[in-house]
């Protein structure tokens with residue numbers, strides 16, 4: 001979709017066609033049939049533009065929920081956009097920091113911009129790509145939100161007049177996702193400069209801790225159990241060194257290095273009646289021992305992200321399991337033990353051991369009606385299998 005196609009889509013004629021395309025898809029028309037129905041009144045290109053938008057809106061529900069059917073997307077920009085729950089958390093933090101104005105330096109189709117405007121912050125977005133600028137502008141308008149968007153180069157635009165600068169550098173090149181920070185656009189060297197002011201930068205969750213500049217807070221965020229990103233909070237927005245924030249249907253919870261007494265204080269201990277599997281954001285943030293302290297437990301091994309305790313605890317930062325019994329770790333004996341228990345369906349959890357759950361499940365040739373969960377890990381350096389049950 002080029003800029004002319006998109007601008008046409010916003011005209012009355014374009015909106016009428018988009019509404020027709022939406023209705024056809026909602027009625028269950030197959031893409032080919034919907035395309036030929038639309039081509040009765042318009043060109044093949046315009047029919048395709050409208051249908052693609054309907055298809056993208058459908059895909060975008062996973063990220064934008066009930067906002068998606070009113071928004072506009074391009075395939076690549078949708079892929080790069082921040083999911084709205086994560087963007088809303090970030091915008092909430094920006095508002096709590098006291099930002100009244102924010103500039104989004106590379107706003108794409110406006111995933112973060114929308115959440116910022118919703119939070120009541122006066123926002124401006126820039127992007128190099130004129131189509132994305134037009135789409136972001138249309139998204140704010142479609143959602144009845146204020147904000148200005150223009151084509152500009154983030155690396156040269158003057159952002160000094162804004163309370164907070166935000167950036168979400170593109171990590172995809174023509175060759176796919178890049179983990180080399182100098183390949184980001186804008187690159188890491190520019191990000192480092194931005195981190196000298198009050199700023200927030202979204203980065204890949206795999207960012208090495210050693211790359212985070214002194215005095216900058218790194219926050220790892222998971223949504224529905226999946227680690228989605230890390231955000232670097234710089235200048236006066238930094239509150240701690242490391243933070244893990246987990247967002248779920250029940251709301252949001254956050255834990256920081258200030259909650260962490262360290263491995264020396266929680267220690268490594270024998271497996272108790274309960275096992276906890278920390279959320280990925282907690283693991284990335286290096287806060288497993290903070291979770292161990294929170295459940296009054298310890299680690300099963302100094303190097304493995306499993307926590308064990310004697311008592312059941314509900315925590316948003318880990319999934320809890322009741323430990324039912326140890327099972328043999330060796331494959332042949334494990335197979336026999338599962339046969340004895342009539343286990344036909346097995347969930348295999350593993351950490352710190354070189355096992356492929358798919359391959360192992362096949363080799364165990366499970367039989368029976370029972371369902372079970374087995375954890376394979378290392379305890380005091382030894383391969384260990386534990387029969388557990390989710391709490």
Ligand SMILES: C[S@@+](CC[C@H](N)C(=O)[O-])C[C@H]1O[C@@H](n2cnc3c(N)ncnc32)[C@H](O)[C@@H]1O
Pocket residue numbers: 077080081082083105106107108109110111112113126127128129132152153154155168169170171185186
């Ligand atoms: C990962 S996307 C941003 C996604 C956005 N946060 C969202 O939620 O929709 C990064 C964006 O930065 C833009 N970009 C990259 N280099 C830029 C530069 N030097 N100036 C302005 N925009 C740039 C890209 O065009 C792209 O749209």
